[in-house]
Amino acid sequence: VSVILKPGADDVRLIGFYLGKVLLGLGLVMLVPAVVAAALGEWNSATAFVIGASLCVLVGAVSEVRLSTRRPLTWAHGMVIVALAWLIGAVFAAIPMYLTGRFGDPLDALFEAMSALTTTGMSVIHDLDHTPLSEDLYRHLLQFAGGQGIVIVVLSLFAAGGARIATLYSAEARDERILPNFIRTARFIFAVAGAFLLVGTTALTIALIGAGFTPGRAFYHAINLFFSSFDTGGFSPMQASITYYHSMSVEIIVMLIMMAGTLSFGLHFALWRGDPRDVLRHLETRTLAVTSSLLFIAVCFGLLRAGTYDSVEALFRKGLFTLVSAVSSTGHQVNAGDTYLTDWGVLAPAAIVGAMAIGGMASSTAGGIKAIRVGIAFKTLVHDIKRILLPESALVVTTYHAGKRRILRDETSRAATTVLLLFVVTYLIGAVVGLLYGEFDITQTLFESVSVGSNIGISIGVVGPDMPRGLQTVYLIQMWLGRLEYVAVFAFLGYLFSLARGRAKA
Amino acid sequence: MAAPSRPMGPRAALRGIGLTVLLGLSVLAVGAGIAAVLVWLMP
Numbered sequence: 001v002s003v004i005l006k007p008g009a010d011d012v013r014l015i016g017f018y019l020g021k022v023l024l025g026l027g028l029v030m031l032v033p034a035v036v037a038a039a040l041g042e043w044n045s046a047t048a049f050v051i052g053a054s055l056c057v058l059v060g061a062v063s064e065v066r067l068s069t070r071r072p073l074t075w076a077h078g079m080v081i082v083a084l085a086w087l088i089g090a091v092f093a094a095i096p097m098y099l100t101g102r103f104g105d106p107l108d109a110l111f112e113a114m115s116a117l118t119t120t121g122m123s124v125i126h127d128l129d130h131t132p133l134s135e136d137l138y139r140h141l142l143q144f145a146g147g148q149g150i151v152i153v154v155l156s157l158f159a160a161g162g163a164r165i166a167t168l169y170s171a172e173a174r175d176e177r178i179l180p181n182f183i184r185t186a187r188f189i190f191a192v193a194g195a196f197l198l199v200g201t202t203a204l205t206i207a208l209i210g211a212g213f214t215p216g217r218a219f220y221h222a223i224n225l226f227f228s229s230f231d232t233g234g235f236s237p238m239q240a241s242i243t244y245y246h247s248m249s250v251e252i253i254v255m256l257i258m259m260a261g262t263l264s265f266g267l268h269f270a271l272w273r274g275d276p277r278d279v280l281r282h283l284e285t286r287t288l289a290v291t292s293s294l295l296f297i298a299v300c301f302g303l304l305r306a307g308t309y310d311s312v313e314a315l316f317r318k319g320l321f322t323l324v325s326a327v328s329s330t331g332h333q334v335n336a337g338d339t340y341l342t343d344w345g346v347l348a349p350a351a352i353v354g355a356m357a358i359g360g361m362a363s364s365t366a367g368g369i370k371a372i373r374v375g376i377a378f379k380t381l382v383h384d385i386k387r388i389l390l391p392e393s394a395l396v397v398t399t400y401h402a403g404k405r406r407i408l409r410d411e412t413s414r415a416a417t418t419v420l421l422l423f424v425v426t427y428l429i430g431a432v433v434g435l436l437y438g439e440f441d442i443t444q445t446l447f448e449s450v451s452v453g454s455n456i457g458i459s460i461g462v463v464g465p466d467m468p469r470g471l472q473t474v475y476l477i478q479m480w481l482g483r484l485e486y487v488a489v490f491a492f493l494g495y496l497f498s499l500a501r502g503r504a505k506a
Numbered sequence: 507m508a509a510p511s512r513p514m515g516p517r518a519a520l521r522g523i524g525l526t527v528l529l530g531l532s533v534l535a536v537g538a539g540i541a542a543v544l545v546w547l548m549p
Contacts, residue, residue, distance in 0.1 A: 188514060195519040256530040263526065271529075272514070272522030279529065296537055300544040310549075315541035320534070 006502030020063025027056030052096030079491030121234025121457025147231025234331025262360030306345030331457020367455030
């Protein structure tokens with residue numbers, strides 16, 4: 001019989017020490033908009049960012065001095081640190097947001113911060129179109145930091161040695177070891193983001209100048225759009241999202257960036273190495289190709305039957321864009337939210353819900369169940385059917401390609417289907433809670449619940465500054481669970497249980 | 507599958523981004539193709 005041991009003061013100290021480092025990193029992130037605000041004379045915003053950064057640095061510095069430890073991290077520590085870092089990080093990230101006065105109450109600011117960090121992209125900000133530039137940059141920067149994995153970003157800068165942070169990397173739902181060393185893996189992730197930042201921002205700036213923007217304004221919109229598209233976040237500098245730009249070139253570039261964002265870092269590595277075959281035969285690529293093609297056929301069929309659009313261009317610019325935005329878990333929109341309800345019929349929004357539920361690739365910045373789990377669940381089903389149909393003495397071996405040819409093992413199947421089931425249950429819980437308020441129907445609540453639970457951000461209109469507080473809290477938890485893919489959060493809850501009920505160490 | 511000596515160099519980056527864009531454009535082309543066929547089938 002295994003005995004649950006009660007964590008000691010040393011364990012709590014270790015967790016606090018690493019959380020402090022994460023807050024130090026968050027403080028540094030806040031300094032960027034603080035400098036921009038000061039340069040642009042946005043003094044209200046600058047003050048908010050300086051206060052927020054000071055609090056982060058103060059708490060971080062105190063933990064650095066008082067909690068410093070050289071104890072190694074265990075898996076349990078890693079999970080707890082990551083689960084807490086995303087909660088505490090959101091609370092601290094919300095402080096400057098609330099201080100700017102753009103949010104109705106602290107819960108709205110916390111919701112916006114969690115939505116930013118988890119790259120969901122749902123927004124409850126007041127009057128987005130007149131938000132100071134530095135505040136808007138901050139929202140997009142948070143998506144960039146969150147998408148890259150804020151804990152790994154911070155600790156690869158501050159912590160010495162890769163082995164100690166390996167556990168944190170996995171806990172943040174980024175479990176693909178691309179390179180043998182975690183620091184090198186983190187560096188590769190930065191290199192990919194940096195290279196795409198350069199190319200993507202340049203392409204978007206040119207397209208926006210072509211759409212009639214002045215060069216300075218084009219660059220500002222381009223860099224924000226890059227952050228929110230590559231990190232599949234979905235915030236936009238304007239309330240109308242991508243519709244605002246009325247430019248097919250911008251839409252195509254944004255679609256390409258969203259697709260790059262949803263490609264796993266392992267597959268980016270294969271492409272950088274010049275091996276596209278690795279990408280084409282990967283189970284995840286094939287799953288996405290099949291599911292997305294079927295879903296796009298359903299979207300087109302639904303839109304044509306409903307009479308919403310009748311041209312190839314409209315299906316491409318509205319239907320395909322929305323599907324790419326959903327699959328990549330970005331959440332950029334080319335429609336007003338209520339259009340899905342009023343003009344899109346039934347089949348097309350249902351297909352978008354399916355795309356949002358599946359989401360993108362594992363170990364990318366995308367959210368959702370992830371294509372690899374859907375692929376493995378399908379392979380498991382085929383494997384089980386084969387086992388039933390073939391003679392009992394037959395040895396059934398199912399393989400799949402993921403970096404290399406792998407044999408489908410029971411524990412892989414179990415892990416994939418468990419997380420898949422947890423996502424589905426969470427989607428349903430969110431939808432049912434939405435129904436309790438009596439203001440929305442099941443189409444709206446299911447659409448919105450899947451969108452927040454998968455960290456997508458396409459809104460059908462439930463989320464807004466005046467939404468019910470209870471539902472907002474449920475959505476906030478769904479964003480947190482979805483980003484960490486449950487495991488770290490459950491490990492954290494188990495840790496809390498062991499704090500209360502565990503047996504003291506001998 | 508041996509990794510190249512400089513998987514993060516500028517040449518690798520150019521190759522990586524080029525192939526990603528190519529992959530993305532082919533996805534968009536397939537999407538446009540599906541849309542064209544369905545518009546043709548359901549005028």
